Amino acid sequence: xxxxxxxxxxxxxxxxxxxxxxxxxxxxxxxxxxxxxxxxxxxxxxxxxxxxxxxxxxxxxxxxxxxxxxxxxxxxxxxxxxxxxxxxxxxxxxxxxxxxxxxxxxxxxxxxxxxxxxxxxxxxxxxxxxxxxxxxxxxxxxxxxxxxxxxxxxxxxxxxxxxxxxxxxxxxxxxxxxxxxxxxxxxxxxxxxxxxxxxxxxxxxxxxxxxxxxxxxxxxxxxxxxxxxxxxxxxxxxxxxxxxxxxxxxxxxxxxxxxxxxxxxxxxxxxxxxxxxxxxxxxxxxxxxxxxxxxxxxxxxxxxxxxxxxxxxxxxxxxxxxxxxxxxxxxxxxxxxxxxxxxxxx
Amino acid sequence: xxxxxxxxxxxxxxxxxxxxxxxxxxxxxxxxxxxxxxxxxxxxxxxxxxxxxxxxxxxxxxxxxxxxxxxxxxxxxxxxxxxxxxxxxxxxxxxxxxxxxxxxxxxxxxxxxxxxxxxxxxxxxxxxxxxxxxxxxxxxxxxxxxxxxxxxxxxxxxxxxxxxxxxxxxxxxxxxxxxxxxxxxxxxxxxxxxxxxxxxxxxxxxxxxxxxxxxxxxxxxxxxxxxxxxxxxxxxxxxxxxxxxxxxxxxxxxxxxxxxxxxxxxxxxxxxxxxxxxxxxxxxxxxxxxxxxxxxxxxxxxxxxxxxxxxxxxxxxxxxxxxxxxxxxxxxxxxxxxxxxxxxxx
Numbered sequence: 237x238x239x240x241x242x243x244x245x246x247x248x249x250x251x252x253x254x255x256x257x258x259x260x261x262x263x264x265x266x267x268x269x270x271x272x273x274x275x276x277x278x279x280x281x282x283x284x285x286x287x288x289x290x291x292x293x294x295x296x297x298x299x300x301x302x303x304x305x306x307x308x309x310x311x312x313x314x315x316x317x318x319x320x321x322x323x324x325x326x327x328x329x330x331x332x333x334x335x336x337x338x339x340x341x342x343x344x345x346x347x348x349x350x351x352x353x354x355x356x357x358x359x360x361x362x363x364x365x366x367x368x369x370x371x372x373x374x375x376x377x378x379x380x381x382x383x384x385x386x387x388x389x390x391x392x393x394x395x396x397x398x399x400x401x402x403x404x405x406x407x408x409x410x411x412x413x414x415x416x417x418x419x420x421x422x423x424x425x426x427x428x429x430x431x432x433x434x435x436x437x438x439x440x441x442x443x444x445x446x447x448x449x450x451x452x453x454x455x456x457x458x459x460x461x462x463x464x465x466x467x468x469x470x471x472x473x474x475x476x477x478x479x480x481x482x483x484x485x486x487x488x489x490x491x492x493x494x495x496x497x498x499x500x501x502x503x504x505x506x507x508x509x510x511x512x513x514x515x516x517x518x519x520x521x522x523x524x525x526x527x528x529x530x531x532x533x534x535x536x537x538x539x540x541x542x543x544x545x546x547x548x549x550x551x552x553x554x555x556x557x558x559x560x561x562x563x564x565x566x567x568x569x570x571x572x573x574x575x576x577x578x579x580x581x582x
Numbered sequence: 583x584x585x586x587x588x589x590x591x592x593x594x595x596x597x598x599x600x601x602x603x604x605x606x607x608x609x610x611x612x613x614x615x616x617x618x619x620x621x622x623x624x625x626x627x628x629x630x631x632x633x634x635x636x637x638x639x640x641x642x643x644x645x646x647x648x649x650x651x652x653x654x655x656x657x658x659x660x661x662x663x664x665x666x667x668x669x670x671x672x673x674x675x676x677x678x679x680x681x682x683x684x685x686x687x688x689x690x691x692x693x694x695x696x697x698x699x700x701x702x703x704x705x706x707x708x709x710x711x712x713x714x715x716x717x718x719x720x721x722x723x724x725x726x727x728x729x730x731x732x733x734x735x736x737x738x739x740x741x742x743x744x745x746x747x748x749x750x751x752x753x754x755x756x757x758x759x760x761x762x763x764x765x766x767x768x769x770x771x772x773x774x775x776x777x778x779x780x781x782x783x784x785x786x787x788x789x790x791x792x793x794x795x796x797x798x799x800x801x802x803x804x805x806x807x808x809x810x811x812x813x814x815x816x817x818x819x820x821x822x823x824x825x826x827x828x829x830x831x832x833x834x835x836x837x838x839x840x841x842x843x844x845x846x847x848x849x850x851x852x853x854x855x856x857x858x859x860x861x862x863x864x865x866x867x868x869x870x871x872x873x874x875x876x877x878x879x880x881x882x883x884x885x886x887x888x889x890x891x892x893x894x895x896x897x898x899x900x901x902x903x904x905x906x907x908x909x910x911x912x913x914x915x916x917x918x919x920x921x922x923x924x925x926x927x928x
Binding site for chain 2: 534535
């Protein structure tokens, strides 16, 4: 009778911890969520007692009871595509602060997403899914989600059909591209630039087509000829080759407007290191995104900025709003863009 | 009696799908794992029948039964720290192919990891945890894991104490840094370089201290003075400033050996764009990692390569081996490094 029970086998409950610490059940739950607000001394006490009792929250069991997995699915074509990797980094921190973990899913070949991957994802029952992959339609995606409402990033353009409406409910982060692109074109015009090339992203990407059509609209409004279209895929290599082709085969341009920063880097390197041209003296270059590398001295890129922090906050807000109102109609957040002037236009 | 049952409410089982498709229960499970090998026509048939029956595998329920969550925790200090983001990208694909999802956890402030985050992670009951954060000891980490055995990346150095032994069981990916560093120093010596600076990473990082001590060992073996030590933190900005200090305050160097590629980029940009020095004519620069940006023309960096693909394969092998042998003693995989010669030494 003197043997103490083996502590490893005792399954403590949150209620036991709450009682011993003389706090509410909710406080115990908050103590285990990094970022949930709770007085530091209270948290410390709860964690200390939890340790003594060998208590840990068990999400698998809680999922079955609450129906919430506390997992946020993030579907990406490629984590290391710079922009996405920086966004996932911040997003993971922000979600963690709200008690969610980030569950990464990678599509296999560029923009496609097959049903197999979706069925696989569904097995984890995420509370929400953010689709960085644009080419799976909300109709398809929602068919594979239980109660989660997916979030899409959209680039609305006046006069174009909005993303997949009518259809199932999905939430939406709208990026208004006009301001930043207009500022870039105005700056180029201010330096007398007329002949502008658009270095395309992947042609299947909605971000790319929205960017190109906004560029064409603004150039027309401002009395410019439509841009010369350069082949691209958002990557460095393709941009590098495409820039060489532009100057060696297609007569060159006074400015290159790239679909994203990484392809702007490829264009810059081709201009300087392969074609022997000076930037910005001979050719101007503008990017899109403002990733961390854009300010590195070798590039020092003038670019259209999405505000990453604002974007992450908007995504987190969409998730929390949806969990609070599971049956609300489509929710929206809207962000704008602006030009960041550095050294590649002038 | 003529009302058909509402299909959404029917909870089909894997057994029902297997029976209807005339396949084994295992085949059904494989059909939902992207990458698990299965004849294409068989997979298609199973998915078709699963769709008809409205069957999806449910991991939360399976977790409680099998004790396996099919989640692999990945603890990182910073996803967008280039090297890690590229590794996470490949790793996510490789794990998905084996039926696991990647669960990202981000530590809050550089290298620390508090118990709160660990307790939070434990709530998801990952099958395995890969610690890219080096400064949480296996003793601490295993206390917060149920049956999962953590994986550490280690940089063994003859004569140094190996990572935390004796202690709880953990698995280990060993990176032998000698070959690549020795090749780099030999190449520098071949070009007559004597005065070499080491651009440090974060001083708390085990990767950094291992790299520095291996560099010192090899330089001593080859009759060179110890390297000049430059302050750094693996980042671009700090490397940029530190390089300016080296030349403006501390007498400069003939070569800079950087703790990683990103800080080598910072050094290169400071040399060329701030100090007006030529690379490699005036100063040579060597990096470490061989990230994708290392071959971009503006940098074209000579660097010590970890093979990313080999590293990801080794990590996945460690996970699978451990799941097959939960009670095995510490498992190990070992990789080497080699020099990739580009344009910054000569």
